[in-house]
Amino acid sequence: MGPAIATVSERVPARHWVASARSGGTLLLAAIVAFAPLVLPNNYAYDVAVQIALNAIVCVGLNLLIGYAGQISLGHAGFFALGGYGSAILATRFGVPVWVSLPATCAMVGALAWLVGRPTLRLKGHTLAMATLGLGVIISIAITTEDRLTGGPDGMAVPPLVLFGAAVQGERLWYWIAGALLVAAVWLSLNLIESPNGRALRALHGSEVAAQTLGIDAARFKLQVFTLSAVFAALAGALTAHYAGFITPVKSSFLHSVELVIMVVFGGMASVFGAVVGAAVLTVLPQLLTVLKDYEMMVFGAVLVATMVLFPQGIVPTLARRFGGRAR
Amino acid sequence: MGSSWLQFVAGGLTSGAIYALVALGFAIVFNASGAINFAQGEFVMVGSMSAVTLLGLGLPLPVAVVLAIAAAAVVALIIERIAIAPARHAETVTLIIITIGVSLFLRGLAQLLWGTGVFRLPGFSGDEPIAVGNATILPQSLWVLGGAAVSVVLLATFYRRTLLGKAMLATSYNRLAAQLVGIDTRVVLFASFGLAAALGAIGGVLIAPIAFTSYDAGIMLGLKGFAAAMLGGLGSFAGAVAGGLLLGLLEGLGAGFVSSAYKDAIAFVVILAVLFFLPGGLLGTRHRDRV
Numbered sequence: 001m002g003p004a005i006a007t008v009s010e011r012v013p014a015r016h017w018v019a020s021a022r023s024g025g026t027l028l029l030a031a032i033v034a035f036a037p038l039v040l041p042n043n044y045a046y047d048v049a050v051q052i053a054l055n056a057i058v059c060v061g062l063n064l065l066i067g068y069a070g071q072i073s074l075g076h077a078g079f080f081a082l083g084g085y086g087s088a089i090l091a092t093r094f095g096v097p098v099w100v101s102l103p104a105t106c107a108m109v110g111a112l113a114w115l116v117g118r119p120t121l122r123l124k125g126h127t128l129a130m131a132t133l134g135l136g137v138i139i140s141i142a143i144t145t146e147d148r149l150t151g152g153p154d155g156m157a158v159p160p161l162v163l164f165g166a167a168v169q170g171e172r173l174w175y176w177i178a179g180a181l182l183v184a185a186v187w188l189s190l191n192l193i194e195s196p197n198g199r200a201l202r203a204l205h206g207s208e209v210a211a212q213t214l215g216i217d218a219a220r221f222k223l224q225v226f227t228l229s230a231v232f233a234a235l236a237g238a239l240t241a242h243y244a245g246f247i248t249p250v251k252s253s254f255l256h257s258v259e260l261v262i263m264v265v266f267g268g269m270a271s272v273f274g275a276v277v278g279a280a281v282l283t284v285l286p287q288l289l290t291v292l293k294d295y296e297m298m299v300f301g302a303v304l305v306a307t308m309v310l311f312p313q314g315i316v317p318t319l320a321r322r323f324g325g326r327a328r
Numbered sequence: 329m330g331s332s333w334l335q336f337v338a339g340g341l342t343s344g345a346i347y348a349l350v351a352l353g354f355a356i357v358f359n360a361s362g363a364i365n366f367a368q369g370e371f372v373m374v375g376s377m378s379a380v381t382l383l384g385l386g387l388p389l390p391v392a393v394v395l396a397i398a399a400a401a402v403v404a405l406i407i408e409r410i411a412i413a414p415a416r417h418a419e420t421v422t423l424i425i426i427t428i429g430v431s432l433f434l435r436g437l438a439q440l441l442w443g444t445g446v447f448r449l450p451g452f453s454g455d456e457p458i459a460v461g462n463a464t465i466l467p468q469s470l471w472v473l474g475g476a477a478v479s480v481v482l483l484a485t486f487y488r489r490t491l492l493g494k495a496m497l498a499t500s501y502n503r504l505a506a507q508l509v510g511i512d513t514r515v516v517l518f519a520s521f522g523l524a525a526a527l528g529a530i531g532g533v534l535i536a537p538i539a540f541t542s543y544d545a546g547i548m549l550g551l552k553g554f555a556a557a558m559l560g561g562l563g564s565f566a567g568a569v570a571g572g573l574l575l576g577l578l579e580g581l582g583a584g585f586v587s588s589a590y591k592d593a594i595a596f597v598v599i600l601a602v603l604f605f606l607p608g609g610l611l612g613t614r615h616r617d618r619v
Contacts, residue, residue, distance in 0.1 A: 066421060070419075070421060072421050072424060072425075116600075119603065119604045120603055120604075126364055126558070126562065127558075127603055129364065129424070130554065130555070130558045130599060130603060131599075131600060131603050133551065133554070133596075134555065134596035134597075134599050134600045134603075135596075135600065137551065137592070137593065137596045138593045138596050138597060138600075141589075141590060141592055141593040142590075142593070145589045145590065254547065254551070258428055258432070261425065261428070262425075262428075262429075265422075265425050269421070294439070294440055295436065295440070296436070297432050297433075297435055297436030297439065298432075298433055298436030298437055298440065299436070300429075300432050300433075300436070301429045301430065301431070301432030301433030301434070301435075301436055302429070302433050303429075304425065304426075304428065304429030304432065305410075305411045305426055305429035305430060305433065308415060308418070308422050308425050308426045308429065309411060309414050309415050309426065312415065312418045312419070312422050
């Protein structure tokens with residue numbers, strides 16, 4: 001039991017800005033993104049890096065929900081796929097330019113998440129898990145069934161992202177876009193956590209009753225976080241689709257939702273960098289496990305169970321505590 | 329027209345009885361641990377797949393069925409010892425994620441053992457459809473309904489008549505109070521996993537002659553069982569049975585009269601509607617929030 005993470009009392013006002021997680025951490029991540037190309041040997045490595053960055057964007061958002069608001073979503077693959085399919089359908093079937101279709105889709109997914117979250121987040125316990133699970137399954141079935149719009153089980157081609165009149169193509173260019181967006185997402189999340197809202201959110205995770213007696217509107221903050229996490233997922237989904245040039249219903253499956261949750265908890269709940277590390281490890285792991293394709297699901301499950309039993313807080317917070325640092 | 333009604337109702341109740349058994353498993357584990365056991369569907373699969381294998385080894389059907397149910401329970405008990413018990417003080421979210429990990433592991437193991445093929449058990453008393461009016465009903469449907477009803481009665485007797493059952497019931501009302509009167513809640517959690525898995529496996533072997541089975545058959549059954557448990561009110565046994573039957577009925581009628589392509593979505597549309605308009609579930613009042 002007990003609050004998993006950083007408590008509200010750990011405000012350290014005199015800390016130099018570089019040492020704070022918000023600025024220093026973002027700078028560190030920006031530096032990693034900036035200098036990683038020095039060690040990326042080829043386009044395949046760039047491709048993996050792009051996938052890591054896009055997955056990490058989803059995880060950073062999902063982590064706010066799981067780690068800070070203490071709510072689990074089992075339908076984020078639905079938001080992810082809606083982002084990809086939405087942008088692709090608007091662009092190919094309705095002739096909307098991609099630079100419009102992408103943000104428009106993200107806004108629509110945000111609105112959908114808000115609509116679903118509003119009644120369910122006022123309730124306690126497992127209702128959000130059930131609601132997101134249900135929504136995810138419905139989205140997945142709709143995508144598979146409405147084949148005139150979505151291409152059905154075979155998926156559909158997605159036009160390239162067009163920025164300033166030029167198509168964005170090639171792993172290297174995509175690397176910089178995905179990397180910059182990841183840094184922006186992390187910075188935004190850290191800001192949210194350090195804001196009064198974020199402190200309220202952490203108080204909430206410690207004890208919802210205590211937080212409410214202090215006048216914190218628990219449901220409102222949960223709803224904000226849930227909506228933001230859905231928008232992050234839609235953004236990453238749309239970018240993944242435009243990057244790959246193709247999307248299939250697999251992206252909307254319950255298993256993909258589970259995969260996203262695994263990335264978050266493996267890296268560390270309530271740790272923004274944990275989410276990034278989790279996304280990195282679990283994006284690379286399947287690439288390494290291709291030789292063991294038959295064992296992939298078993299290994300995945302075993303890793304998940306072992307992590308949660310041995311490090312209930314996830315990898316990054318556990319290591320951070322061991323070496324005396326702060327996990328954030 | 330009248331005959332298709334009967335047909336859809338019969339089909340719906342048959343699936344509904346299975347959802348009820350799976351939902352009971354969710355309720356039992358929830359009452360003992362406060363967590364949703366996402367591996368519940370996998371126990372359904374382990375039960376039906378084991379039965380197929382045991383039958384293939386030449387065992388008579390009744391023996392294969394009983395051994396398969398026992399096998400699923402044993403697997404669940406082992407998993408409780410290895411994965412759940414060490415983390416029982418963890419947060420609920422952590423426990424849920426552990427069960428998701430267990431479900432992935434079991435599904436991966438099943439894929440390795442049995443491949444990705446689809447298997448089927450023979451009907452317990454033949455596959456000759458019975459004509460009822462203008463509708464036809466498989467004899468296996470009667471087995472499903474009867475088997476589920478017997479299981480529910482046995483479960484109720486277990487809770488009412490045995491010491492372990494009473495201890496489990498007490499724990500579900502108030503874990504701390506149960507501990508104070510000397511109930512070992514670790515034993516309750518252990519037994520809950522075995523019992524939930526056995527119920528799921530019963531559902532699995534009963535439905536296998538109709539719906540077939542494969543390494544991933546547990547996903548949808550598990551998710552719908554969860555939806556049924558939520559529909560009836562999580563933690564309520566009567567609610568689980570009612571929720572399962574209602575869900576199956578709505579699904580049968582929906583698939584028949586609305587859209588068969590969206591058959592699997594109907595359960596989740598219903599559950600979303602219930603969450604929005606009737607948040608406690610149909611019979612779920614026990615776990616209302618107290619501040």
